[in-house]
Amino acid sequence: MRLTRITKSFGATRAVDDVSLDIAPGEVLAVVGENGAGKTTLMRIAAGELAADSGEVSEHGTVGFVHQHFLLVPELTIAENLAVTHRGFRFASHRTLAREAAATIAATGIALGDVNRRVADLSVGEKSKLELIKAIARNPSTLILDEPTSVLTPHESEELFRVMRTLASRGTAIVFISHKLPEVLAVAQRVVVMRAGKVVLETRGATAQQLARAMVATDVGRASARPPRERRAEARPTFSTGDLILHEHEILAIVGVAGNGQSELARTLRDQLPHAAHIPEDRTRDGIIAGLSIAENLALRGVPPDAIHHYNVKARSAGQNAGDLSGGNQQKVILARELGREPKIIVAAEPTRGLDLDATAFVHDQLRTAAGGGAAILLITSDLDEAFALADAIQVIYRGKLSARMTPEEASTRVANLMAGVA
Amino acid sequence: MTPIVDRRRPAGAPLAEVRVKRAAYAVGAALAAILLLALSGAAFGHSPKELLALLIGGSVGSPFALQGTLLKSVPLLLTGLSVVLAFRAGVWNIGGEGQFIVGALAALVASRYGAVASLLAAMLAGAAWASLASLMRLWRNAPEVLTTILLNFTAIHLLGWCVNGPLREKAAMYPQTDLAAATLPRYGGLALAVLAAIGAWWLLYRTREGLRLRATGFNPDAATWAGVNVRAQLVRAMAVSGAVAGLAGGIELLAVTHRLFERFAAGYGYSGIAVALLAQLHPLATLASAFFFGALVSGAGELQRTANISAAVATFGQAAVILALIGFEHVRRRT
Numbered sequence: 001m002r003l004t005r006i007t008k009s010f011g012a013t014r015a016v017d018d019v020s021l022d023i024a025p026g027e028v029l030a031v032v033g034e035n036g037a038g039k040t041t042l043m044r045i046a047a048g049e050l051a052a053d054s055g056e057v058s059e060h061g062t063v064g065f066v067h068q069h070f071l072l073v074p075e076l077t078i079a080e081n082l083a084v085t086h087r088g089f090r091f092a093s094h095r096t097l098a099r100e101a102a103a104t105i106a107a108t109g110i111a112l113g114d115v116n117r118r119v120a121d122l123s124v125g126e127k128s129k130l131e132l133i134k135a136i137a138r139n140p141s142t143l144i145l146d147e148p149t150s151v152l153t154p155h156e157s158e159e160l161f162r163v164m165r166t167l168a169s170r171g172t173a174i175v176f177i178s179h180k181l182p183e184v185l186a187v188a189q190r191v192v193v194m195r196a197g198k199v200v201l202e203t204r205g206a207t208a209q210q211l212a213r214a215m216v217a218t219d220v221g222r223a224s225a226r227p228p229r230e231r232r233a234e235a236r237p238t239f240s241t242g243d244l245i246l247h248e249h250e251i252l253a254i255v256g257v258a259g260n261g262q263s264e265l266a267r268t269l270r271d272q273l274p275h276a277a278h279i280p281e282d283r284t285r286d287g288i289i290a291g292l293s294i295a296e297n298l299a300l301r302g303v304p305p306d307a308i309h310h311y312n313v314k315a316r317s318a319g320q321n322a323g324d325l326s327g328g329n330q331q332k333v334i335l336a337r338e339l340g341r342e343p344k345i346i347v348a349a350e351p352t353r354g355l356d357l358d359a360t361a362f363v364h365d366q367l368r369t370a371a372g373g374g375a376a377i378l379l380i381t382s383d384l385d386e387a388f389a390l391a392d393a394i395q396v397i398y399r400g401k402l403s404a405r406m407t408p409e410e411a412s413t414r415v416a417n418l419m420a421g422v423a
Numbered sequence: 424m425t426p427i428v429d430r431r432r433p434a435g436a437p438l439a440e441v442r443v444k445r446a447a448y449a450v451g452a453a454l455a456a457i458l459l460l461a462l463s464g465a466a467f468g469h470s471p472k473e474l475l476a477l478l479i480g481g482s483v484g485s486p487f488a489l490q491g492t493l494l495k496s497v498p499l500l501l502t503g504l505s506v507v508l509a510f511r512a513g514v515w516n517i518g519g520e521g522q523f524i525v526g527a528l529a530a531l532v533a534s535r536y537g538a539v540a541s542l543l544a545a546m547l548a549g550a551a552w553a554s555l556a557s558l559m560r561l562w563r564n565a566p567e568v569l570t571t572i573l574l575n576f577t578a579i580h581l582l583g584w585c586v587n588g589p590l591r592e593k594a595a596m597y598p599q600t601d602l603a604a605a606t607l608p609r610y611g612g613l614a615l616a617v618l619a620a621i622g623a624w625w626l627l628y629r630t631r632e633g634l635r636l637r638a639t640g641f642n643p644d645a646a647t648w649a650g651v652n653v654r655a656q657l658v659r660a661m662a663v664s665g666a667v668a669g670l671a672g673g674i675e676l677l678a679v680t681h682r683l684f685e686r687f688a689a690g691y692g693y694s695g696i697a698v699a700l701l702a703q704l705h706p707l708a709t710l711a712s713a714f715f716f717g718a719l720v721s722g723a724g725e726l727q728r729t730a731n732i733s734a735a736v737a738t739f740g741q742a743a744v745i746l747a748l749i750g751f752e753h754v755r756r757r758t
Contacts, residue, residue: 270648278648286648291641296634300649337649 001063001142001173006045006055010324015041016052017197023142028164028174030188032181033215033356038197039177040068043144046175061141066131068146068327068354069284074120078112078130081119085134108136109163123263124281124350125152125382132160142173149183150354153257153382153419161187181208212357243395243402246345246376251367253379253391254402257419261400262380266349269378273345277338281349281380283327287334290323294333297322303340311336312362328359335363339370346370349380364390384415445703452701452747453715459743460736469730481725482718488725493613494679496717498523500616501671502695503702503709504623505664510704511627512660513640518556518571519668520692521578522549526669527676528585531683534603534676541605542615542673549669550662552578557661561654567661575692583685590683599684603676612674616713619667623706626663636660668692690738697741700748716741 001023008016016038023029031039044050046057047065072081079101083092086104094116101115112129119127128148135143145164149157164187168174178184184191185208193201193214201214246252256262263281270278280286289297295305295318305318313332315325322333331351339346348367352360367390371377380397381387387394394411396403396418403418457478464474482492502519509516529548534541555574559565583598585591590600627633638646639656647653671691680687698716702708716737723737 274650278650280645280648285642286644289638289642289645289649292634292638296638297649299631299634300638300646300651 001046001057001059003042003046004056004058006042006052006057008041008045008050008052014197016045018055019194019197019199020055021046021192021199023173023175025141025171025173026168027190028168028176028188030176030178030184030191031194032178032184032191032211033194037194037215039194040146042194043146043175043177046142047144059142062138064135064138064140064143066128066135066143066145066148068150070127070131072119072127072130075118077116077118078122079115081130082115082134082137086137104137105133108133109166110159125156125257128152129156132163136163136167140172142175143167144175144177146177147354148176149178149180154384155257157183181211184211215357243404244378245405246378248344248374248376249371250392251371251377251379251390252405253381253387253394254397255381255384255387255394255415255419256397257382260397262349262382262397264400265397266347266380269347273347275343276345276347277341277343279334279338279346279348279351281353283331283334283353288322288325288330290321292322294318294320294322294325297333298337298340301337301341303337307336307340308333311340311366328355331355331359331363335366339366342370342373342375344375346375346377347380348377350382351379352381352383352386360386388412446708448748448751449701449703449708449712452744452751455747456719456740456743459747460740463736463739464726464730464732467730467732469732474726474730474732477725477729478719478722481729482722488721491721491724492714492718494609494717495720496713497612497616497678498671498675498691499694499698499716499720500709500713501619501674502668502691503698503713504616504619504695504706505668505671506695506699507702507704507706507709508623508627508636508667509660509664510699511640512636512656513643514657514660514664515566515568516553516556516571516661516664516668517568517696518553518574518665518692519671519695520688520690521571521575522552522665522668523672523675523692524578524582524688525549525552526672527683527687528582528590528672529669530673530676531590531600531603534605536605538605538607538611538677541603541677542607542670545669545673545676546666547669549672550666552669553661553665554658557658560657579688582683582687586683586685592682597684600682602681605677606681607674607678609678612678615670615674617710619670620706620710623667623709627706632659668695671695694741697745701744 003019003021006016006019007014019042031043033039041050043065045052047063048057049065073084076084079094079097082101082104083097098115105112105115110129110133112126112133119130122130132145132148148160152160161183164174164176176184176188190202190204191206191211192199193211195215201211254262254265266278266281269276294308294313294315298305298307308315308318311332313325313329313336315329322330325333335351346367351367352363355363367377367379379387379390388408391408394406394408394415396415398418406414457475460478461471461475464471481488483489502523505519505522506516526545526549530541530545533544552574553571556567556570559570560567586598586600592599592601627637635646635651636656636659638649638651639653643653672688675691676683694716698709698712701715702712719740720737723734723740726732726736727734
């Protein structure tokens with residue numbers, strides 16, 4: 001595939017600015033950059049989903065695109081979803097569909113379990129696997145993956161990389177859009193860094209530090225490094241249910257492999273604690289209301305529009321449609337809406353999923369500040385680094401059950417086994 | 424369910440630009456419909472120019488014609504608003520016709536207590552009739568698209584039974600009721616309908632409840648996470664929508680027909696859907712949209728009187744508007 005001098009604007013924003021790129025068969029190319037750097041737009045143009053304002057796309061064979069958001073029919077089963085894209089209009093029994101789906105899935109080397117489950121009942125991690133299977137099953141000559149690991153556990157990511165390497169060895173060109181630099185370095189042969197619509201670095205042997213510097217232009221290293229927070233002696237429980245006790249001034253992290261009951265936990269807490277702040281894991285489905293303006297999204301929780309400045313939302317004005325914002329900025333709007341009214345209890349599910357370094361650091365700072373101000377925070381995350389960077393206490397969720405409470409020190413040795421269910 | 428009107432704006436386009444574009448689509452659709460009407464007249468052996476002159480002359484050409492158009496647009500404005508309020512919450516209230524009828528029935532019965540009581544009764548009856556659909560949704564998850572349509576038929580037959588039975592005129596000559604005991608001044612209804620449009624705008628865009636209602640319509644999942652009681656919103660939106668359609672029936676009775684007969688509703692409930700869609704679900708744009716459809720109905724009346732073309736062309740015009748809108752929308756989404 002060859003992209004020549006591609007340019008694309010949305011309104012006054014130049015999303016992609018004169019970018020040229022070649023991708024060879026059998027190559028794994030990583031495209032990295034902050035939210036809104038133009039990575040997704042460029043790849044949607046490459047896949048023929050968007051028309052470029054100028055420039056040329058020439059490609060041989062087909063392009064498969066695994067989107068960051070899901071393009072699945074929730075009412076149908078896994079097998080039916082696969083049949084919709086692959087089978088066309090021929091009649092078939094459910095048993096045939098299930099058999100074909102199982103074969104398709106087996107051929108990709110990805111494990112997905114029972115194919116007769118409805119997609120609506122799958123976890124986010126499982127849905128993303130299904131999307132990947134859908135794309136791979138068509139044998140595309142180029143496969144584009146948009147932030148595929150943002151919803152995966154480390155183990156699932158490893159599985160994905162194995163699949164990517166196998167595909168590449170068979171001659172598929174793979175484009176991997178990501179924020180996570182260690183992954184990028186582990187899997188990609190070549191890395192392209194985008195910033196503000198331009199390619200600012202193209203390299204085969206850069207370190208994570210170099211890439212990060214190219215991505216953000218300013219200095220890095222803020223992402224995690226946890227400043228010690230004073231634990232107050234009088235910290236008292238503000239909420240407890242079953243094996244879960246939340247304390248003031250405390251961040252409790254629930255970690256686990258996706259699909260072990262995290263979504264159910266978050267939903268239960270939402271219904272039990274209607275006045276707490278809730279940051280849902282599925283930002284586009286449950287978080288932002290795309291048809292309303294930013295100000296209106298904030299007003300749903302009584303937060304004034306000028307909160308967008310405090311939360312660094314990059315928007316022309318608070319009157320802008322929230323649906324026009326990039327993923328990271330949408331997450332900031334949700335954060336502003338939920339944290340802006342200084343809640344006593346915060347339930348944050350995957351609050352930094354798919355966010356870039358800057359935005360992640362920002363979200364972490366906000367959560368720390370809230371805890372410092374006395375809030376009780378429950379952080380549900382599949383990102384262990386995030387858990388260890390933020391949490392005062394950690395519990396592991398496995399098959400819907402919570403482990404005992406651990407200090408981060410205890411957790412560091414036990415968490416892996418607990419997540420795998422072998423402890 | 425797929426929205427009939429796509430409220431998403433093209434990425435990055437400023438709000439004002441989008442509003443202008445939307446208005447341009449709506450005006451374009453209206454013009455296209457009128458042109459289609461005039462051209463199709465050629466099939467009846469009339470010149471399009473002549474038909475266009477009749478349509479315009481018969482709707483806005485004289486003070487008398489304009490008066491007719493204004494009166495015709497009152498029920499359309501209210502049933503249109505009823506649809507706007509429901510659709511904005513994501514509730515598919517197709518039951519304007521039935522709510523219009525039960526509103527008028529209640530207004531007739533309550534008219535002995537005066538016009539105000541009569542109209543209040545109309546609103547209550549409309550709200551109650553619409554709420555039957557909400558209840559079926561809550562109890563048995565029955566889709567309101569179906570239940571509201573079925574309730575239309577129920578209301579039509581209820582009206583038929585009333586005018587042939589318990590409410591039949593004392594003289595027992597025709598299947599119709601006696602005159603209502605109260606009346607509204609001719610333009611009282613118009614004033615009320617315009618107030619209702621402003622009220623609906625204020626409710627949707629200037630109140631917290633209106634924001635919650637729109638949030639529910641755009642994305643019920645996200646609204647739930649943001650602390651909105653989505654079920655309560657749906658029930659409320661349906662009730663308010665029904666109340667406005669019921670009010671339309673009450674006003675039509677007290678200000679225009681003064682009595683009830685079998686064909687009383689004349690499709691106003693269904694026409695409200697066309698009115699709301701042409702207004703792109705905006706309450707204030709509904710003012711213009713209702714006026715346009717009112718003009719279409721009076722213009723079609725003139726065609727029937729002068730050129731002997733069936734007044735059913737007004738229905739044809741409505742369909743043409745909706746088709747043109749869908750066509751524009753299709754083109755817009757592809758670019």
